[in-house]
Amino acid sequence: MKIMPNRMDRGFYRYQEEFEKKALEVLRSGWYVLGKEVTAFEEEFAAYTGAKYCVGLASGLDALWLAFRVLNIKEGDEVIVQGNTYIASVMGITINGATPVFVEPDDYYQINPAKIEEKITDRTKAVLAVHLYGQASDMAPVVELCKKYKLRLVEDCAQSHGACFNGKMTGTFGDIGCFSFYPSKNLGAFGDGGAIVTDDEQIAKDMKVYRNYGSEKRYYNKVVGTNSRLDEIQAGLLRVRLSHLDDLTEEKRRIAARYFKELHNDKILLPRFIEGATHVYHQFVIRCKERDELIAYLDEKEIGTIIHYPIPPHLAEAYRYLGFKEGDFPMTERLAKEVLSIPMYNGMTEEEQTYIIDAINGF
Numbered sequence: 001m002k003i004m005p006n007r008m009d010r011g012f013y014r015y016q017e018e019f020e021k022k023a024l025e026v027l028r029s030g031w032y033v034l035g036k037e038v039t040a041f042e043e044e045f046a047a048y049t050g051a052k053y054c055v056g057l058a059s060g061l062d063a064l065w066l067a068f069r070v071l072n073i074k075e076g077d078e079v080i081v082q083g084n085t086y087i088a089s090v091m092g093i094t095i096n097g098a099t100p101v102f103v104e105p106d107d108y109y110q111i112n113p114a115k116i117e118e119k120i121t122d123r124t125k126a127v128l129a130v131h132l133y134g135q136a137s138d139m140a141p142v143v144e145l146c147k148k149y150k151l152r153l154v155e156d157c158a159q160s161h162g163a164c165f166n167g168k169m170t171g172t173f174g175d176i177g178c179f180s181f182y183p184s185k186n187l188g189a190f191g192d193g194g195a196i197v198t199d200d201e202q203i204a205k206d207m208k209v210y211r212n213y214g215s216e217k218r219y220y221n222k223v224v225g226t227n228s229r230l231d232e233i234q235a236g237l238l239r240v241r242l243s244h245l246d247d248l249t250e251e252k253r254r255i256a257a258r259y260f261k262e263l264h265n266d267k268i269l270l271p272r273f274i275e276g277a278t279h280v281y282h283q284f285v286i287r288c289k290e291r292d293e294l295i296a297y298l299d300e301k302e303i304g305t306i307i308h309y310p311i312p313p314h315l316a317e318a319y320r321y322l323g324f325k326e327g328d329f330p331m332t333e334r335l336a337k338e339v340l341s342i343p344m345y346n347g348m349t350e351e352e353q354t355y356i357i358d359a360i361n362g363f
Contacts, residue, residue: 001355003343005304008183010347011248012190015240019190022236029232034212037235042195044242048162049169051177051197053204056230057211060158060180063194064092066228067176068126070206071152073098077125079154082111083312083332085130089156090313092178093128100322102314104331108274109133109285109339113141120145126152131160131170133308133341134186134282138274139165139173146174154178159282161187162249166276171197181230181238186252186282187245189234248346252281255348259284262357267294269338283308284344286360291340294363298342301359306341 012019026037038056046054057063073079075097081089083102093100101119106112109132116127127146129137146153153174157163160170161179171177181193198204209216214225241248256279260270269287273279285308288294298305312332314324326333343356 001352002302003304003352003356005306005341005343006184007345007347008188010345011188011241014347015244018240019237022240023233026233026236032232034229035232037232037239038230041230041235041239041242044239045195046197048242048245049171049177049197051172052199053201054195054197055204055207055211056235057194057196057207058228058230059192060178060182060194061088061091062211062226062228063178063180063196064088064154064156065095066207066210066226067154067178067196068092068096068098069210070203071126071154071175073125073152076123078121078123079126079128080116080119080124081128082130082132083314083329084109084309084335085132085156085313086158086309087313087316087318088158089128089130090319092154092156094319098125099123100313100319102324102329102332104329105132105335106138106274108135108138108272108277109335110135110137110274111142113138113145116142116145120149120151124149124151126154127174128154128156129174130156130158131163133271133285134159134163134280135271135274136160136163136165136170136277136279138277139168139170140276143173158182158185160280161185161282162245163280164278165274172199175200176203181234186249186280187238187241189238189241191234193230193234193238194228195230249280251346252344253279255344255353256281256284258353259342259357263360265361265363267363268360281344283341285339285341287335287338288340289338291338294340294360297363298359301355303356303359304343307336308339308341310336312336
């Protein structure tokens with residue numbers, strides 16, 4: 001049996017008729033950019049998250065760098081972020097000329113609130129909390145610190161659509177919540193797409209200006225903006241997926257529950273949970289000190305896996321100029337050598353789950 005680490009086709013076929021109907025509707029409308037589908041999706045996604053406003057964008061990375069741009073984070077400023085995130089989180093900071101200040105993650109792979117305060121300087125302007133793998137971060141102390149030091153709070157929710165902390169959805173704790181709708185996400189489009197959510201009306205207005213060449217009115221440019229518009233077809237298809245997102249999330253939780261119940265191997269460390277936080281299982285991430293051997297073993301059985309992520313941003317070639325070296329962030333680096341995402345996707349059969357579980361237990 002061959003099992004891929006992710007399957008996006010099954011999510012399509014389940015709602016194929018709805019997706020195809022919506023795509024044809026948009027194609028036949030004759031309006032393909034910033035039309036009624038984008039407006040409707042923005043309203044529906046804002047309501048889903050509990051935010052007042054949503055602005056659709058071209059990608060999750062655009063959501064991140066535009067968030068810091070709108071918040072006037074610039075050269076000379078520092079932004080605190082966890083070291084074990086995907087490099088796009090850091091790019092959102094550095095594209096604006098600001099400096100990322102890394103902190104170690106906690107035992108749940110999220111930003112460690114206990115490590116933030118010691119990194120705050122007079123140049124610190126914001127904290128970027130990344131809700132990694134689908135679990136909400138421990139947001140109460142993060143919010144408290146940001147209020148104490150008057151820091152902006154941005155959330156990277158690229159992997160946490162629908163995850164909550166103490167009943168409040170990720171993306172709604174800070175100034176701006178940034179989302180990706182890359183096809184593999186829990187709320188995935190059929191191409192690139194992203195959005196921000198906010199309760200600040202001015203931030204929403206500014207974001208709409210920046211995403212459209214810096215213009216509020218056509219050909220009248222207020223600022224040097226960019227072209228980052230969620231297109232009509234993607235917005236329409238996302239509306240279909242959003243209408244089923246709770247059911248899709250529950251399915252992933254059932255798969256995860258089976259993994260927790262039936263995976264038994266002393267070499268494998270299963271995910272842990274933050275009290276008050278929910279998990280939507282964008283990824284099911286295990287840890288293994290013999291990871292390379294485990295990957296090879298699973299490859300032989302045609303079970304696909306992915307490492308999220310093998311190279312921490314502070315050791316990436318792109319950020320060599322920051323001057324970090326191996327050993328600077330031991331926990332982050334240890335995770336990069338041990339984490340492994342095993343198959344987790346909507347439409348996974350019980351037979352596939354059993355095959356994966358038996359294989360890992362036999363390692």
